[in-house]
Amino acid sequence: xxxxxxxxxxxxxxxxxxxxxxxxxxxxxxxxxxxxxxxxxxxxxxxxxxxxxxxxxxxxxxxxxxxxxxxxxxxxxxxxxxxxxxxxxxxxxxxxxxxxxxxxxxxxxxxxxxxxxxxxxxxxxxxxxxxxxxxxxxxxxxxxxxxxxxxxxxxxxxxxxxxxxxxxxxxxxxxxxxxxxxxxxxxxxxxxxxxxxxxxxxxxxxxxxxxxxxxxxxxxxxxxxxxxxxxxxxxxxxxxxxxxxxxxxxxxxxxxxxxxxxxxxxxxxxxxxxxxxxxxxxxxxxxxxxxxxxxxxxxxxxxxxxxxxxxxxxxxxxxxxxxxxxxxxxxxxxxxxxxxxxxxxxxxxxxxxxxxxxxxxxxxxxxxxxxxxxxxxxxxxxxxxxxxxxxxxxxxxxxxxxxxxxxxxxxxxxxxxxxxxxxxxxxxxxxxxxxxxxxxxxxxxxxxxxxxxxxx
Amino acid sequence: xxxxxxxxxxxxxxxxxxxxxxxxxxxxxxxxxxxxxxxxxxxxxxxxxxxxxxxxxxxxxxxxxxxxxxxxxxxxxxxxxxxxxxxxxxxxxxxxxxxxxxxxxxxxxxxxxxxxxxxxxxxxxxxxxxxxxxxxxxxxxxxxxxxxxxxxxxxxxxxxxxxxxxxxxxxxxxxxxxxxxxxxxxxxxxxxxxxxxxxxxxxxxxxxxxxxxxxxxxxxxxxxxxxxxxxxxxxxxxxxxxxxxxxxxxxxxxxxxxxxxxxxxxxxxxxxxxxxxxxxxxxxxxxxxxxxxxxxxxxxxxxxxxxxxxxxxxxxxxxxxxxxxxxxxxxxxxxx
Numbered sequence: 136x137x138x139x140x141x142x143x144x145x146x147x148x149x150x151x152x153x154x155x156x157x158x159x160x161x162x163x164x165x166x167x168x169x170x171x172x173x174x175x176x177x178x179x180x181x182x183x184x185x186x187x188x189x190x191x192x193x194x195x196x197x198x199x200x201x202x203x204x205x206x207x208x209x210x211x212x213x214x215x216x217x218x219x220x221x222x223x224x225x226x227x228x229x230x231x232x233x234x235x236x237x238x239x240x241x242x243x244x245x246x247x248x249x250x251x252x253x254x255x256x257x258x259x260x261x262x263x264x265x266x267x268x269x270x271x272x273x274x275x276x277x278x279x280x281x282x283x284x285x286x287x288x289x290x291x292x293x294x295x296x297x298x299x300x301x302x303x304x305x306x307x308x309x310x311x312x313x314x315x316x317x318x319x320x321x322x323x324x325x326x327x328x329x330x331x332x333x334x335x336x337x338x339x340x341x342x343x344x345x346x347x348x349x350x351x352x353x354x355x356x357x358x359x360x361x362x363x364x365x366x367x368x369x370x371x372x373x374x375x376x377x378x379x380x381x382x383x384x385x386x387x388x389x390x391x392x393x394x395x396x397x398x399x400x401x402x403x404x405x406x407x408x409x410x411x412x413x414x415x416x417x418x419x420x421x422x423x424x425x426x427x428x429x430x431x432x433x434x435x436x437x438x439x440x441x442x443x444x445x446x447x448x449x450x451x452x453x454x455x456x457x458x459x460x461x462x463x464x465x466x467x468x469x470x471x472x473x474x475x476x477x478x479x480x481x482x483x484x485x486x487x488x489x490x491x492x493x494x495x496x497x498x499x500x501x502x503x504x505x506x507x508x509x510x511x512x513x514x515x516x517x518x519x520x521x522x523x524x525x526x527x528x529x530x531x532x533x534x535x536x537x538x539x540x541x542x543x544x545x546x547x548x549x550x551x552x553x554x555x556x557x558x559x560x561x562x563x564x565x566x567x568x569x570x571x572x573x574x575x576x577x578x579x580x581x582x583x584x585x586x587x588x589x590x591x
Numbered sequence: 592x593x594x595x596x597x598x599x600x601x602x603x604x605x606x607x608x609x610x611x612x613x614x615x616x617x618x619x620x621x622x623x624x625x626x627x628x629x630x631x632x633x634x635x636x637x638x639x640x641x642x643x644x645x646x647x648x649x650x651x652x653x654x655x656x657x658x659x660x661x662x663x664x665x666x667x668x669x670x671x672x673x674x675x676x677x678x679x680x681x682x683x684x685x686x687x688x689x690x691x692x693x694x695x696x697x698x699x700x701x702x703x704x705x706x707x708x709x710x711x712x713x714x715x716x717x718x719x720x721x722x723x724x725x726x727x728x729x730x731x732x733x734x735x736x737x738x739x740x741x742x743x744x745x746x747x748x749x750x751x752x753x754x755x756x757x758x759x760x761x762x763x764x765x766x767x768x769x770x771x772x773x774x775x776x777x778x779x780x781x782x783x784x785x786x787x788x789x790x791x792x793x794x795x796x797x798x799x800x801x802x803x804x805x806x807x808x809x810x811x812x813x814x815x816x817x818x819x820x821x822x823x824x825x826x827x828x829x830x831x832x833x834x835x836x837x838x839x840x841x842x843x844x845x846x847x848x849x850x851x852x853x854x855x856x857x858x859x860x861x862x863x864x865x866x867x868x869x870x871x872x873x874x875x876x877x878x879x880x881x882x883x884x885x886x887x888x889x890x891x892x893x894x895x896x897x898x899x900x901x902x903x904x905x906x907x908x909x910x911x912x913x914x915x916x917x918x919x920x921x922x923x924x925x926x927x
Binding site: 190192194273318319322324325326328329330332333334336337340341343344495496500503504507556558559562563564565566568569570572573576577580 | 632633635690693701702703705706707709710711712713714715716717718720721724725837838841844845848892898900901903904906907910911914915918
């Protein structure tokens with residue numbers, strides 16, 4: 136118990152802060168911060184097993200998150216029948232051609248010796264394949280995008296419950312990670328960082344511009360929810376009764392019946408959105424706990440020991456007969472898959488998919504700050520990092536505003552410096568993150584909760 | 592005649608833009624490669640450092656404009672660059688003293704230094720946005736075109752006009768001067784030679800009495816000059832927006848790796864490789880084929896290999912091909 140005192144203390148301080156927000160601002164804000172903290176925690180766990188267990192830098196978290204989000208769209212949206220009949224066959228045929236192309240290339244690479252001719256033939260097949268696929272898919276894409284462009288204009292999804300997308304998102308992200316890993320692993324760590332950074336930009340570009348698949352920057356709104364809708368809740372009896380019971384002391388003070396009814400209505404409206412957020416919190420908490428148990432088990436398993444050995448001394452591990460590249464690939468795929476889950480969770484919570492909102496700073500580098508600040512290699516640390524950093528990220532604006540007002544208190548309200556500073560308050564959060572990262576890396580390089588390995 | 596038209600078309604839309612874009616990338620890539628070769632880490636703050644330098648150029652340009660100083664046909668920014676460079680070098684040295692020096696003296700692994708550069712990236716980005724804001728800024732003044740498309744058409748009687756922007760010519764000239772001075776410095780002067788020696792083999796260089804402090808400082812000074820001028824030229828040619836500069840980091844890194852990271856000459860050529868392939872692959876060739884092919888064979892579509900939205904894909908593909916076939920880059924850099 137004593138050993139874990141710092142973990143418990145850190146987590147209780149964090150929960151206390153969130154509760155304070157709930158009391159002083161509103162429970163709605165507190166819960167939305169909490170939910171995003173949980174999602175961030177899932178992302179940091181993904182990044183942490185790559186960086187903390189294996190020392191791999193993955194700067195493509197944004198791309199994997201977006202793929203998870205894409206999975207949410209493709210799973211939950213109802214299929215658009217007209218679009219399928221307009222261009223579905225072309226798209227399916229192109230998909231088939233892509234698979235055929237990959238298989239042919241694989242076959243050639245496997246069965247023929249490395250030579251100049253082989254390289255040329257593979258290149259020719261790829262170029263020819265791309266040209267043919269473009270010729271076939273273009274009319275299909277055009278037809279699909281012309282089906283009610285204001286409302287749909289894309290193929291839609293499978294119409295399944297959105298929860299399934301959390302698994303599918305993991306598969307999408309893991310699949311992409313497999314491809315990147317095959318190319319970039321085995322080279323230097325910095326190369327993986329640059330390669331993942333580039334590919335995440337490409338993923339975003341594809342999601343933004345392939346309207347037939349994702350609606351692009353037109354966004355997909357009104358995704359299905361795993362939780363009840365506020366509007367429905369406000370009309371169900373048991374929920375109204377519940378709110379009444381919770382607030383009976385407050386309501387009993389009001390004697391006038393009509394006034395009491397309006398007060399109750401107000402409470403029901405507020406309560407419904409809190410209730411919905413609580414539902415999400417519950418779902419996310421389940422995911423976080425399952426992942427935490429699995430990652431902790433993995434950390435203390437022989438496999439976890441091997442990963443640490445590879446991280447700390449690659450050559451020695453290699454000499455002991457461990458296949459470093461293969462293990463790196465495995466952990467890269469696993470970590471990315473976890474990030475994919477987080478991406479799907481994020482879209483599930485928002486109920487909308489906005490490809491334009493994926494920015495590397497928010498979805499890649501902020502997650503890295505979380506991992507480093509929290510404590511790389513320690514799952515509890517990574518989760519705590521997700522909580523702390525996200526909390527600060529949200530609360531940075533009010534803190535920044537307060538600081539600006541404090542430092543410029545002597546200046547006139549219309550003074551150009553004060554106006555300028557107040558306008559740039561949103562950017563103080565970058566400054567805070569940067570300084571925080573630098574300070575932590577310098578004075579506590581292992582994070583708030585450092586990695587501690589006990590042999591059990 | 593059609594053939595000449597086609598050539599002019601390619602010159603106008605591919606060759607000249609790619610040459611100037613490539614020069615801008617090349618300056619950035621040399622910056623990356625120097626930091627990588629001598630300080631031994633991948634600097635993820637590259638794009639933001641460039642925007643930081645450009646910010647000073649803009650601020651000085653505004654100041655000069657408000658005082659009424661201008662260079663006539665040339666952009667005022669040229670006058671502002673030397674002042675901006677001084678500030679930029681100061682900033683770089685401060686960052687080095689307070690951030691990077693500690694990890695260098697501790698001999699931290701490069702991965703950790705790369706992570707630290709993320710922190711620097713956040714701070715630099717915040718400072719740029721707080722001082723000048725995140726929006727698009729144009730700070731070009733002076734004569735915009737060297738040759739206008741209309742004038743060219745009148746002069747030659749061709750259908751296709753050739754427009755040469757003065758910023759494009761300026762970019763190419765400044766880059767050539769800067770890069771040749773740099774190579775002269777690296778190859779001929781004592782400090783330059785010791786820098787190369789240090790990059791090649793640190794221990795041996797230290798044994799032969801090279802002062803590492805001086806090397807590191809010179810590197811940051813050169814990096815400051817390259818970052819400011821590269822950023823300013825890009826901003827003059829297109830426009831200044833912090834987020835674009837951040838994204839420019841990707842083709843710059845690709846250029847540095849393609850050229851063989853740690854090798855300045857490779858980085859210089861790598862910039863052009865990336866720029867030319869990006870523009871060649873995303874240009875719509877329809878008009879070109881209309882000139883070259885007989886009427887019956889004219890294409891219907893745009894004949895564009897890739898839409899311009901996927902320009903990152905070009906950098907990435909080149910990177911992957913190079914990594915697969917020549918992991919040390921086209922011009923052998925450090926063997927990685």
